[in-house]
Amino acid sequence: MGADHRILHLVQCGPTTGGTVSHVATQVAHQRGAGLPVAVVAGSEGVLTERCRRVGAEVFVDPGLLPTAAADGGDPAQGALAVADRWGPDLVHSHLMHAGFVGHAVAAAVGRPHVYTQHMYTPIDPLLRTLRVTRSETHVIAVARFAHAAIAEYLPDPDRVHLVPNGVDAPEPTDFRLDTTGPGPHLLYVGRLSPEKGADTALLAFAEVHRALPDAVLHIVGTGPDHTLLERITRTLGLESQVRFYGSVSGALHPRAGADLLLAPSRGDAASLVLMEAMASGIPLIATRVGGTAELIRDGVDGVLVDADSPEQLATAALSALAARGDADRRADSAHERHATLFTAERMAAETREVYDTVLR
Numbered sequence: 001m002g003a004d005h006r007i008l009h010l011v012q013c014g015p016t017t018g019g020t021v022s023h024v025a026t027q028v029a030h031q032r033g034a035g036l037p038v039a040v041v042a043g044s045e046g047v048l049t050e051r052c053r054r055v056g057a058e059v060f061v062d063p064g065l066l067p068t069a070a071a072d073g074g075d076p077a078q079g080a081l082a083v084a085d086r087w088g089p090d091l092v093h094s095h096l097m098h099a100g101f102v103g104h105a106v107a108a109a110v111g112r113p114h115v116y117t118q119h120m121y122t123p124i125d126p127l128l129r130t131l132r133v134t135r136s137e138t139h140v141i142a143v144a145r146f147a148h149a150a151i152a153e154y155l156p157d158p159d160r161v162h163l164v165p166n167g168v169d170a171p172e173p174t175d176f177r178l179d180t181t182g183p184g185p186h187l188l189y190v191g192r193l194s195p196e197k198g199a200d201t202a203l204l205a206f207a208e209v210h211r212a213l214p215d216a217v218l219h220i221v222g223t224g225p226d227h228t229l230l231e232r233i234t235r236t237l238g239l240e241s242q243v244r245f246y247g248s249v250s251g252a253l254h255p256r257a258g259a260d261l262l263l264a265p266s267r268g269d270a271a272s273l274v275l276m277e278a279m280a281s282g283i284p285l286i287a288t289r290v291g292g293t294a295e296l297i298r299d300g301v302d303g304v305l306v307d308a309d310s311p312e313q314l315a316t317a318a319l320s321a322l323a324a325r326g327d328a329d330r331r332a333d334s335a336h337e338r339h340a341t342l343f344t345a346e347r348m349a350a351e352t353r354e355v356y357d358t359v360l361r
Contacts, residue, residue: 081106
């Protein structure tokens with residue numbers, strides 16, 4: 001790909017951190033590092049815009065990329081379209097469904113190719129259904145093999161569907177530390193507080209862990225619509241002194257954060273960046289057998305996989321990992337090596353540029 005090709009990212013995202021925010025910020029950092037002119041249109045100011053400005057990308061904000069944008073009756077493509085008209089991209093790359101619809105319209109209006117990364121754990125979303133009906137020439141990137149297989153079978157032109165597995169940079173230690181006063185052990189949940197991520201399952205499992213290990217603490221990092229629900233579950237379980245909420249923290253998952261074990265009880269994930277960050281950080285982990293998780297974690301080798309929506313299995317696995325620290329550490333070492341081999345950000349960025357090359361040819 002020529003160094004002068006200009007890439008415009010359109011991103012459906014709010015002010016806080018999250019999987020898509022981390023993915024795009026990482027892509028932009030590596031693309032800027034490779035000398036590409038890159039601009040980003042985000043749904044709001046926040047973590048993504050800060051990280052992209054830090055690496056020298058041009059940044060714009062258009063609330064028309066957010067899911068609620070159409071409620072005012074306006075045209076959600078106009079803000080991003082004005083940016084594209086002024087900035088002159090060679091390729092429009094959109095992330096998540098609402099930004100995908102806008103990206104499709106913007107790319108058509110400025111006569112440039114459109115690439116859509118499908119980050120969702122449900123791979124056939126309304127945008128893909130629309131693209132199938134219209135027989136659009138949009139190229140689609142899937143971030144996990146299970147999603148790639150489903151999308152390639154669904155869309156009329158499988159050659160326009162590309163697999164680029166997710167990847168993350170190895171997290172650098174930050175100033176963030178868990179409040180690890182007391183003997184512990186210290187269990188960690190990191191992610192959006194929304195139904196599909198299963199933080200409620202982590203809380204119910206932790207109640208069982210606490211019965212066996214009264215000094216255990218559960219640390220919850222993230223924001224989302226289930227925050228109040230989770231606080232109410234905590235109070236009803238009588239665990240207010242053993243569960244700590246931190247809100248949204250950028251860079252919370254790193255080797256020195258203080259976690260003994262990560263719980264990832266999602267009900268659906270395409271290719272969890274939280275799991276990859278835990279792998280890269282050498283933190284033992286337990287995750288649910290959903291979506292693309294088994295592509296990341298080999299059960300019993302790199303971590304432990306349990307069924308979704310089973311607090312009992314999650315608690316049993318957590319207690320076993322805490323009791324057999326040597327085995328848990330060996331799995332964490334294996335996961336660390338697996339990340340370095342298969343799930344680096346450098347590999348992801350290089351394969352994304354290969355897709356750009358294909359599209360621009």
